[in-house]
Amino acid sequence: MPDANTATLSHATAGEPLVLHFPRRKPEVDDRPAPAPLFIRDRNGLQRMDRAAIRSLVADGNYVEVHTAERRYVLRNSLREVVAQLDDPRFVQINRNTVINVERLQRVDADCVEVDDTSLTLSRNFRSALLDRLNILSGR
Numbered sequence: 001m002p003d004a005n006t007a008t009l010s011h012a013t014a015g016e017p018l019v020l021h022f023p024r025r026k027p028e029v030d031d032r033p034a035p036a037p038l039f040i041r042d043r044n045g046l047q048r049m050d051r052a053a054i055r056s057l058v059a060d061g062n063y064v065e066v067h068t069a070e071r072r073y074v075l076r077n078s079l080r081e082v083v084a085q086l087d088d089p090r091f092v093q094i095n096r097n098t099v100i101n102v103e104r105l106q107r108v109d110a111d112c113v114e115v116d117d118t119s120l121t122l123s124r125n126f127r128s129a130l131l132d133r134l135n136i137l138s139g140r
Helices: 079-086 124-133
Strands: 008-010 019-021 038-042 045-049 054-060 063-068 072-076 091-095 098-101 105-108 112-115 118-121
Touching: 038 072, 054 079, 054 118, 063 079, 079 091, 079 098, 091 118, 091 124, 098 112, 098 118
Parallel strands: none
Antiparallel strands: 008 019, 038 045, 054 063, 054 098, 063 072, 091 098, 105 112, 112 118
């Protein structure tokens, strides 16, 4: 049986043209379901938040600070649990206490990153994982 990516050949009889049949390719579609809406608990109840609005997550003892452009939310949870709940590939850990949104990343240096004009420390242990997630265009 022919592969889905190969053409098949129709047998032609005398006087008929030779016809090649190419399979139709299905458009590449992300099969993952859309992430569920994200809500963060604050003093007044639950606040809906877009994942793209999150700049960084910073662990502070038993708490995690969720930083956005507008404000800071404090959650009583571990950094590992918050990242697991987000379940989003755009969040990358850059040191023991900090996770950033790579869509908000502006610059990467040897030992620091810049996220929305805020400089954060980049640990050697997490540097290669961050660089693997980035599309890097480089010359010689």
